[in-house]
Amino acid sequence: MKKQMMMVLVIAALAAGMTVESPAWNDKGGEKDEALSLTPDLENGRDVYEVCAACHLTEGWGTQEGTFPQLAGQFRDVIIKQLADIRALNRDNPTMYPFALPQSIGGPQSLADVSAYIASLPMNPDNGKGLWDDGTPEFAHGQELYKANCVQCHGETAEGNEEKYYPRLQGQHYAYMLRQFEWIRDGKRRNANPDMIKQIKNFSDTDMQAVINYVSRIPVPKEDLAPSKDWRNPDFD
Amino acid sequence: MKRTPKTPFLALLILSLAWLAACSCNDREDRLAKIRGTHGESVLAATGADVIQESAGARLFREKTCNTCHGDDGIHPLLPDYPILARQGRDYALRQMKDIQSGNRASGYAPQMQAVIKDVTEDEFIILADFIANELGGGAPIGGQPDPESPGAKLFKTKTCTACHGKDGKTPILPDYPRIAGLPREYILRQMRDIKSGARANSMAVLGMQGVMHLVDDEQMTQLADYVSSLPK
Numbered sequence: 001m002k003k004q005m006m007m008v009l010v011i012a013a014l015a016a017g018m019t020v021e022s023p024a025w026n027d028k029g030g031e032k033d034e035a036l037s038l039t040p041d042l043e044n045g046r047d048v049y050e051v052c053a054a055c056h057l058t059e060g061w062g063t064q065e066g067t068f069p070q071l072a073g074q075f076r077d078v079i080i081k082q083l084a085d086i087r088a089l090n091r092d093n094p095t096m097y098p099f100a101l102p103q104s105i106g107g108p109q110s111l112a113d114v115s116a117y118i119a120s121l122p123m124n125p126d127n128g129k130g131l132w133d134d135g136t137p138e139f140a141h142g143q144e145l146y147k148a149n150c151v152q153c154h155g156e157t158a159e160g161n162e163e164k165y166y167p168r169l170q171g172q173h174y175a176y177m178l179r180q181f182e183w184i185r186d187g188k189r190r191n192a193n194p195d196m197i198k199q200i201k202n203f204s205d206t207d208m209q210a211v212i213n214y215v216s217r218i219p220v221p222k223e224d225l226a227p228s229k230d231w232r233n234p235d236f237d
Numbered sequence: 238m239k240r241t242p243k244t245p246f247l248a249l250l251i252l253s254l255a256w257l258a259a260c261s262c263n264d265r266e267d268r269l270a271k272i273r274g275t276h277g278e279s280v281l282a283a284t285g286a287d288v289i290q291e292s293a294g295a296r297l298f299r300e301k302t303c304n305t306c307h308g309d310d311g312i313h314p315l316l317p318d319y320p321i322l323a324r325q326g327r328d329y330a331l332r333q334m335k336d337i338q339s340g341n342r343a344s345g346y347a348p349q350m351q352a353v354i355k356d357v358t359e360d361e362f363i364i365l366a367d368f369i370a371n372e373l374g375g376g377a378p379i380g381g382q383p384d385p386e387s388p389g390a391k392l393f394k395t396k397t398c399t400a401c402h403g404k405d406g407k408t409p410i411l412p413d414y415p416r417i418a419g420l421p422r423e424y425i426l427r428q429m430r431d432i433k434s435g436a437r438a439n440s441m442a443v444l445g446m447q448g449v450m451h452l453v454d455d456e457q458m459t460q461l462a463d464y465v466s467s468l469p470k
Contacts, residue, residue, distance in 0.1 A: 054400035055449075067452060094441045095448035098401065098410045 025193050026165055032084040035111035036077055045117030046235050048110050051099055052118075058236035059226070061124035066175025072121035073171065073224050075162040079115040082191075091191040121233070122226035128173035130213025142214030145207055149199055150215075158218045166193075171225075174216040181208055269360050294368020297361055302353060311373035318423035319346065323374025324470045328412035331366035335359070336439040344437035345427055379470035380419030388457075389464025396452050398461070401445070406468045414442045419470035426462040429453075 049060075052071070056062050060072035071079065085091040087100040098104060105114060132138035150158075153166045160168035169177065183189035185200050185208070203211070298304055298311075303322075306315045311323035322330065336342040337350050338357065357365075384390060393399060393406075401410050406418030417425065431437035433450035453461065 051400075055397050067449065093448075094445035097441060097445060098414070101411075104410060 025191065026081065030084065031108045031111065032077075032080055035080045035084070035108040035115070038109055038112040040076075040112045040116030041109075042113070042117055042120065044110070045113035045115070048105050048114040049117050050236075051104055052114070053236065055095075055099075058233040059124065059231065060118055060121040060233075062173060062176065064126070064128040064173055066128055066173040066177075066179065069176040070124050070127060070172055071118045073123040073220070074118060074168055075160060075165075076112075076115040076119045077162060077165050078160070078167045079118050080111050081165055083111055083115075085191040091189060122231070123171045123220050123224050124229065125220075125225045126229040127171045127216065127220075128175055129216040130174045130209065132210070132213050134217065138210050139214060139217070141207075142210035142212070145203075145211040146214050150211065153196070158215050169215050170218050171220040172216065174212055177215060178209065178212045181212055265360065269363065292368065292372060294364050294372060297365050298368060298373070301357055301361070301365070303365070306350075310375070310377065311369065312377060312379055314421065317421050318427055319421070320424045321379060321420055321470070322369050323377075323379060324407075324416065324419075325369050326409065326412055326414075326416050327366045327370035329409075329415045330369045331362055332413050332440060334362045334365065338362075342437060342439040344431040381467040381469070383464060383467040383469075387460070387464055389460040389462070392453065392457055392461050393464055396457070396461070397449050398465075401442075406465055407470060411442070413440070416470070417465050418468035420466060422462045422466035425465050426458060429458045429462065430455075433458075 052060075055068045056071050057068075060070065062068040062070040082091065083100050083105075086093050086096055087102070089097075093100075105111075130138075130142075132142070146158075153164070154160055154169055158169035160166045160170075180189060181200070181203075182205075184192040184196055185203060187197070200208075304311075306319055307322045308314050312321055314321060333342060334354065334357070337347045338354050340351060343351075394404075398406075401414055402417050403409055407416040409416060428437065429450065432443055432446050433453075435447065437443055438447070
């Protein structure tokens with residue numbers, strides 16, 4: 001009976017011309033805040049991460065050609081927000097969806113654990129980069145665009161801002177960033193920050209490639225990197 | 238001017254209320270029980286000299302002519318690129334039957350199957366899906382001897398197949414993702430190609446797979462099909 005009442009209410013709401021509000025970029029509360037308030041257990045985080053490793057690799061480095069992003073070294077709150085958004089269907093990612101579900105990785109405590117584990121991993125010293133080296137006009141164009149449009153939120157060295165859920169971009173793969181940038185610009189990534197959508201809406205494809213090329217070439221601080229690109233995560237020996 | 242868009246909503250509201258009033262809560266269970274009762278577990282079907290007990294699912298499998306293409310045992314289909322149905326997951330089987338009926342899955346032979354199943358009801362689909370998952374084919378072995386050194390075995394791990402389909406190809410991450418171990422080689426190959434090209438795009442699971450299909454070329458798909466078809470079901 002309850003189900004039928006619900007259906008009647010939903011249909012009545014539709015009939016009254018109401019629209020379902022899409023969630024705001026970063027609403028307070030929910031499992032995201034709960035996960036952030038919990039004390040992470042790194043050992044359990046490692047166990048949860050095993051599911052993720054099938055695609056993002058045991059090192060959390062993703063793939064250089066950009067199908068899977070590098071996760072290693074990303075802020076905890078960014079990881080938690082994306083996981084929560086993907087499983088709540090606020091970010092369309094059909095490939096990732098089943099792995100973000102509670103039955104695959106668990107509830108808020110698991111989000112806390114796996115995000116802490118990911119944040120603790122050393123980063124890939126050999127991320128995928130754009131075509132244009134320092135000294136080319138494309139590199140310079142990208143640098144200019146970055147300073148004018150991106151620095152304010154993502155920081156001088158693309159280090160991001162943990163407090164504000166702005167992701168760290170340093171060391172991320174070029175093709176992955178390019179795809180996300182395009183989706184954000186074109187409204188395909190639904191959980192994007194509206195300020196960013198506004199900021200980049202006039203970027204041409206050439207601008208986009210130039211700015212992402214520049215970001216992909218910003219060096220990661222040495223202390224955050226793995227000793228070499230051949231490093232393998234000993235937790236998964 | 239503002240009133241026009243509301244009219245269909247109001248009509249929908251009235252229709253829905255009428256429909257809700259007409260059906261009771263346990264409607265589906267009642268109807269399923271009725272179908273099971275009429276053709277049900279206790280019914281004895283006489284075939285020649287033998288008297289065999291036939292379940293509702295087994296009877297539907299014949300009545301709806303599923304066996305014509307997929308084989309009486311669901312293991313030996315009529316053509317090599319038709320799927321083996323035995324031991325497929327219930328939720329996956331159910332979704333595919335419904336998607337083929339609705340036209341949501343329209344690649345390969347789906348249109349031919351759509352013509353055959355256009356009158357099958359949802360309740361019958363549920364019984365068929367249970368039958369496919371739990372009874373069809375009995376315990377007969379399906380699949381062969383996988384070669385762990387083959388190129389396909391390596392690709393199966395490195396191209397992220399195992400993430401969704403399981404290391405053995407029969408423990409999918411979600412119940413409406415397929416068990417692919419031991420499916421016919423030609424069928425597997427066709428599905429990979431159709432999902433890669435976008436010809437098959439039913440369900441989020443399929444779209445999810447499309448997101449990784451650029452990781453394999455035609456030769457690698459062939460190697461994967463060789464390996465997956467050899468996995469025991």
